[in-house]
Amino acid sequence: MEIRQIQSFVTITQTGSFSGAAQLLGYSQSAITVQIRLLEEELGVRLFDRMGKKIGLTSQGKRFLLCADEILKQVQMAGELKNTGEELKDPLHIGTLTSICFSKFPPILQYFREHHPRVPIRITTASPGELIDMMEHNQLDLVYLLDRSRYSDRWEKVMEVPEPVMFVASPRFHLAGQKEIYLEQLLKEPFLLTERNENYRRELDQFLESRGVTLTPFLEISSTEFIIRMVCENRGITYLPYFAVENNIEEKNLMVLNVPDFKLQMYRQIFYYKNKWKTPEMEEFIRLARELR
Structure with missing residues (x-):
């Protein structure tokens, strides 16, 4: 039994195919097939069920995967002993x-x-x-x-x-002096937001939908840097994680709006x-x- 056979087996389980494992490991697909065949012959069990183009682990394959993971971890630990003190250079x-x-x-x-x-x-x-x-x-x-x-x-x-997610605006924003601002008030303002696939944006949209309300932002863009710059210039308000706006808040370019009816922590x-x-x-x-x- 060789380490490369075990690595190939584990990589097949990750990619879901022999061809995917071959591409990642730099082997031909036929070489991967041979490695698994030899491994199965040595173990005396069938590791994969092959159903057309799809493959799945057999019950013996699932048991061997636990062993394979542990073997590779032990090999890694041994390799790290050898590499202690060496310059880091891998991608x-x-x-x-x-x-x-x-x-x-x-x-x-x-x-x-x-x-x-x-x-x-x-x-x-x-x-x-x-x-x-x-x-x-x-x-x-x-x-x-x-x-x-x-x-x-x-x-x-x-x-x-x-990490809290919060509504922020320029200190010059016309509602900035209020102790509390309700979400319904903010919906009338121009929003600059990240795109919908951002999870904190999705949470906001789902909350509004549950109340029968939708938010149509003035601008949607993937660049948080651009959004922050625009909000600092008082061109709208936004909703971002604290880490993204922390420096601007400390420098008083932005301020947090207290919106008590919607709080989110991620x-x-x-x-x-x-x-x-x-x-x-x-x-x-x-x-x-x-x-x-």
């Missing part, structure tokens, strides 16, 4: 939201550039659902998202930080897939994100 692919990337990534990327310049970093932004799907298909090393607290026995969660969370080897580069990113939380 790191992170999936995140545009707002988190803009607000939280610059100091982390700066640290990597100064201390680990040989690590090529790739960042993909998408919706939480799309990011999680990519993670589970081994297309991302880590996912850093903002959502309601999420759990799965398929993921390792390595960070969770509560969580910044970092996950990786349980079957994924946690590389030293991943560990370093996680360490920095926790320190800069």
Whole structure:
């Protein structure tokens, strides 16, 4: 039994196909097929049910997957002993939201550039659902998202930080001096909002729909940076996570509007897939994100 056979087996379970595993691992599909056949012959069991183009784990395959995960983790631990003190240089692919990337990534990327310049970093932004799907298909090393607290026995969660989402406006906004502003009052104002696939935007839309009300924003755009700039110029109001507007609030370019009839708290969370080897580069990113939380 070879480690590459076990890795191929686990990758097939992640991608859902022999061809997908072959593409990720850099093998031909026939080589993957041979590896699994040899593995099944050695174990004396059938690991996959093949139903046309679809495959699924047999009951023996499900049992072996637990063993395979543990074997690969032990191999990784042994490899990390060897690599202790060596320069980090392997690629790191992170999936995140545009707002988190803009607000939280610059100091982390700066640290990597100064201390680990040989690590090529790739960042993909998408919706939480799309990011999680990519993670589970081994297309991302880590996912850093903002959502309601999420759990799965398929993921390792390595960070969770509560994050309020709030209405903000320029101090020059005509309702800025009021102690309380009800949502119905704000709906008459020009809103600048992120696109509907952002989960905190979706929560707001669903709340309004439950009251038979819809919100048609003046502007929808994926760039939180542009929204913040426009709101600082008193060209409208917005609804964003606190981390995205924290600096502007401290500098008094923006202020929080107290809207008592709609409060939302979400969580910044970092996950990786349980079957994924946690590389030293991943560990370093996680360490920095926790320190800069």
